[in-house]
Amino acid sequence: MIRAILRAQWLSMRIFRLASGRRGAMFSAIVAVLWYGFWTFLAVVAEELTAARGLRAQIETWLPAGMLGVFAYWQLAPLASATMGASLDLRKLLVYPVPRRSLFLVEILLRIATCAELLLLLTGAAIGLLRNPAFGGWRGLARVPLAVVLFAAFNLMLAAGLRNLIERLLSRKGIREAIALLLMLVGVLPRLLMVTGFGGALWARRMQHVFPTAANPFWPWGAAAHCMLGLSTGVRPVTAAAVLAAWTAAAYLFGRWQFMRGLRFDFQAAQATVASAKARPFAERLYRLPSLVLPDPLCAMVEKELRSLVRTPRFRLVFVMGFSFGLVVWLPMILRGRVTHSAVSGNFLAVVSLYALFLLAQVTYGNAFGFDGSAAQLYFLAPVAIWRALAAKNIAAAIFIFLEIAAVAAACTLLRLGISSGQIGEAFLVTGIAALYLLGIGNLSSVNYPRPMSAQRVSGGGSAGRTQGVLFLLYPVALLPVFLAYLARYAFDNQAVFYAVLACAAALGVAIYWMAMESAVSAARSRREAILAELSRGEGPMLAE
Amino acid sequence: MPDTPAIAVHDLRKLYGDKAAVDSLNLNVPRGCFFGFLGPNGAGKSTTIRMLTGLVPPSSGSIELLGMPLPDRELEIKQRIGLVPDESLLFDRLTGAEFLEFVGRMYGLPRPVARERAQSLLDLFELREKRKLIAEYSKGMRKRLAMAASLIHHPDLFLMDEPFEGVDAVGARLMKDILLDQVRRGATIFLTSHVLEVVERLCDRVAIIDKGKIVREGSMDELRGGTESLEDVFVRVVGAGREFHELEWLK
Numbered sequence: 001m002i003r004a005i006l007r008a009q010w011l012s013m014r015i016f017r018l019a020s021g022r023r024g025a026m027f028s029a030i031v032a033v034l035w036y037g038f039w040t041f042l043a044v045v046a047e048e049l050t051a052a053r054g055l056r057a058q059i060e061t062w063l064p065a066g067m068l069g070v071f072a073y074w075q076l077a078p079l080a081s082a083t084m085g086a087s088l089d090l091r092k093l094l095v096y097p098v099p100r101r102s103l104f105l106v107e108i109l110l111r112i113a114t115c116a117e118l119l120l121l122l123t124g125a126a127i128g129l130l131r132n133p134a135f136g137g138w139r140g141l142a143r144v145p146l147a148v149v150l151f152a153a154f155n156l157m158l159a160a161g162l163r164n165l166i167e168r169l170l171s172r173k174g175i176r177e178a179i180a181l182l183l184m185l186v187g188v189l190p191r192l193l194m195v196t197g198f199g200g201a202l203w204a205r206r207m208q209h210v211f212p213t214a215a216n217p218f219w220p221w222g223a224a225a226h227c228m229l230g231l232s233t234g235v236r237p238v239t240a241a242a243v244l245a246a247w248t249a250a251a252y253l254f255g256r257w258q259f260m261r262g263l264r265f266d267f268q269a270a271q272a273t274v275a276s277a278k279a280r281p282f283a284e285r286l287y288r289l290p291s292l293v294l295p296d297p298l299c300a301m302v303e304k305e306l307r308s309l310v311r312t313p314r315f316r317l318v319f320v321m322g323f324s325f326g327l328v329v330w331l332p333m334i335l336r337g338r339v340t341h342s343a344v345s346g347n348f349l350a351v352v353s354l355y356a357l358f359l360l361a362q363v364t365y366g367n368a369f370g371f372d373g374s375a376a377q378l379y380f381l382a383p384v385a386i387w388r389a390l391a392a393k394n395i396a397a398a399i400f401i402f403l404e405i406a407a408v409a410a411a412c413t414l415l416r417l418g419i420s421s422g423q424i425g426e427a428f429l430v431t432g433i434a435a436l437y438l439l440g441i442g443n444l445s446s447v448n449y450p451r452p453m454s455a456q457r458v459s460g461g462g463s464a465g466r467t468q469g470v471l472f473l474l475y476p477v478a479l480l481p482v483f484l485a486y487l488a489r490y491a492f493d494n495q496a497v498f499y500a501v502l503a504c505a506a507a508l509g510v511a512i513y514w515m516a517m518e519s520a521v522s523a524a525r526s527r528r529e530a531i532l533a534e535l536s537r538g539e540g541p542m543l544a545e
Numbered sequence: 546m547p548d549t550p551a552i553a554v555h556d557l558r559k560l561y562g563d564k565a566a567v568d569s570l571n572l573n574v575p576r577g578c579f580f581g582f583l584g585p586n587g588a589g590k591s592t593t594i595r596m597l598t599g600l601v602p603p604s605s606g607s608i609e610l611l612g613m614p615l616p617d618r619e620l621e622i623k624q625r626i627g628l629v630p631d632e633s634l635l636f637d638r639l640t641g642a643e644f645l646e647f648v649g650r651m652y653g654l655p656r657p658v659a660r661e662r663a664q665s666l667l668d669l670f671e672l673r674e675k676r677k678l679i680a681e682y683s684k685g686m687r688k689r690l691a692m693a694a695s696l697i698h699h700p701d702l703f704l705m706d707e708p709f710e711g712v713d714a715v716g717a718r719l720m721k722d723i724l725l726d727q728v729r730r731g732a733t734i735f736l737t738s739h740v741l742e743v744v745e746r747l748c749d750r751v752a753i754i755d756k757g758k759i760v761r762e763g764s765m766d767e768l769r770g771g772t773e774s775l776e777d778v779f780v781r782v783v784g785a786g787r788e789f790h791e792l793e794w795l796k
Contacts, residue, residue, distance in 0.1 A: 291656070296650045296653070296655075296656070299650075300647050301647075301651070304639065304647050307638065307643060308636055309638075311638040311678065312638055372636060373633075374632040374634070375633055375635055375636050377600060378634045378636075380600055381598055381599070381628055381630075381634065383624040383652060383653070384620075455637060455680075528601075529595075529600065532600060536632055
């Protein structure tokens with residue numbers, strides 16, 4: 001049965017890949033090579049470091065912290081990127097007589113797809129340790145792989161359980177955004193408290209003990225490191241392996257428990273109350289603000305985008321994450337930067353705004369027709385030029401981008417972070433210019449790599465991997481003109497130079513946006529059949545990000 | 546009423562690789578006609594409608610709608626067409642009223658007019674839960690809303706792919722009455738449906754397509770020949786009587 005499920009998924013993906021053509025497949029391959037090439041490089045670095053005989057003391061100190069880092073990345077990366085990875089589409093599978101333990105096994109296997117890079121890293125470290133005589137060399141051939149496999153299994157099952165738990169929590173009305181915020185704050189709070197000085201001494205002491213705490217062999221990462229290193233201090237490696245096995249068993253029980261609860265959970269019922277569009281005269285007035293400056297049908301399409309996106313759970317979550325996550329991630333830097341005056345702390349607001357701009361790509365401009373699905377055909381059926389539809393979607397995205405910056409600025413003001421009005425204006429300007437480039441790229445990806453997106457599910461059915469890949473690769477390129485402006489300000493220590501370079505970047509941005517729009521319109525005309533086929537297609541038995 | 550036919554299709558073909566989904570299709574649908582376009586699953590009905598709406602470019606052949614060539618005068622044609630496609634064109638995160646107003650404005654109606662028409666169409670189609678999002682609509686409600694959207698700009702030509710699918714008897718009756726009324730005022734309706742009784746009752750002319758080719762076309766009386774029902778004609782023309790008894794394990 002598992003093979004049948006995997007085969008059905010493979011066939012679904014194969015059909016999709018054939019439809020997208022050789023160009024798309026080649027691009028996917030390039031993105032994959034770059035991404036996994038980067039992680040392979042890191043794995044080689046890890047292998048070289050752990051193989052260094054002279055670094056024994058440092059390896060003993062750093063490996064547990066590294067394992068803690070792997071654990072944190074494994075569990076938190078999906079939250080930070082607002083993508084939960086692939087999962088089973090239970091609505092399609094529950095009708096068949098498949099044992100639930102088999103479904104759980106497939107779900108666990110799917111988790112591997114979201115963390116292959118970490119497996120590379122762990123493998124690199126493990127090979128290095130096996131080559132290092134200071135840690136027993138090849139005599140650890142049983143011990144080191146066992147620790148890696150148990151640690152990976154622990155993380156896989158914990159991630160599967162957490163994914164199910166978080167997805168259920170995030171599907172509930174009202175608490176979705178609050179939960180997302182809470183999860184992020186929990187992750188960053190210790191660091192924040194330490195830097196802000198609240199309970200400073202206590203937190204500083206605690207943080208100084210992060211390495212010894214990570215090395216505690218009764219934590220999974222500590223036990224894994226202890227077992228991999230074959231240390232005899234404190235507990236014996238075999239005891240550490242037993243501790244890790246116990247953690248893995250606990251993670252299995254947790255993962256299975258959450259998966260079973262997910263099977264019984266009614267997502268539709270949980271979201272039913274969200275769906276009602278209550279009469280909100282104030283919101284209604286806001287939706288109609290574009291009509292003050294825009295003519296129909298452009299205005300009608302902008303209004304439609306604003307209404308639809310505000311009512312889309314997935315969009316709301318990413319929007320909240322855009323300012324909250326950026327804020328809490330970069331906040332410690334700005335607080336520390338009051339003393340050190342680093343580049344990030346000096347341009348904190350602009351940095352957070354650019355992060356938010358990137359995050360919004362997947363739910364707005366990167367895959368502009370994604371939430372419309374098959375209804376996108378209306379843009380081709382109505383007597384409206386397609387460039388207007390793209391422009392309307394860009395305008396709506398720009399409105400949300402600027403709202404995002406306003407939210408970040410308001411939060412900074414509330415936190416008394418000393419953000420000046422000049423910095424706020426600069427953040428709007430810089431993000432607006434960067435947006436010109438990204439919206440242009442987004443228009444091209446929207447018509448060349450469209451994919452239906454689930455509005456109801458917080459994860460699953462996200463924008464195409466290629467779309468994310470395009471944006472991931474082109475994001476630094478798109479930010480280059482803005483970066484050059486900052487570089488000019490730094491080099492010449494002159495605001496006028498900064499604004500002059502920004503003006504050039506803006507002019508170039510307009511030209512690039514214009515050219516990208518023309519190209520996107522041409523592609524939309526010639527590919528309309530393929531676009532609508534992509535947007536109307538169903539998924540296989542799995543929901544893939 | 547102008548002399549040109551509402552739909553004039555000449556030697557229309559749509560190839561997917563080597564396979565012809567629509568093959569040398571010729572159609573002339575007079576204005577003011579209620580035209581039924583029938584065929585078994587996969588015969589090419591939806592592909593034909595998608596070509597008529599400009600969603601799918603034909604591999605060869607020509608299309609004229611309301612006397613205007615497609616795609617040369619695409620925007621003018623679209624302005625005068627009402628559509629109920631096979632796939633949903635409804636935006637789930639809008640309410641019915643918001644969607645109808647949006648569609649009206651897309652077709653160039655001023656906002657107050659679009660809103661007024663939207664409200665009256667919602668009342669007419671008994672979609673009175675005005676604050677309910679389309680995502681919560683049942684299948685029948687979605688079809689009724691799609692039908693309402695096709696009417697809001699008062700088009701001259703309706704292209705409808707399975708408009709009655711999933712609609713209850715009361716809703717279907719209302720939709721039929723509205724369509725007949727549209728024909729009486731001079732509009733043309735091009736409709737596909739698997740419910741042959743409905744086609745038999747509503748349509749003046751019928752074409753049957755099979756494997757991408759028109760295999761029968763004529764007025765309803767011509768097709769039935771006075772003795773057969775439309776279903777008999779249809780089954781005879783497209784072939785039937787598949788031998789399921791051969792499947793021993795199914796007995």
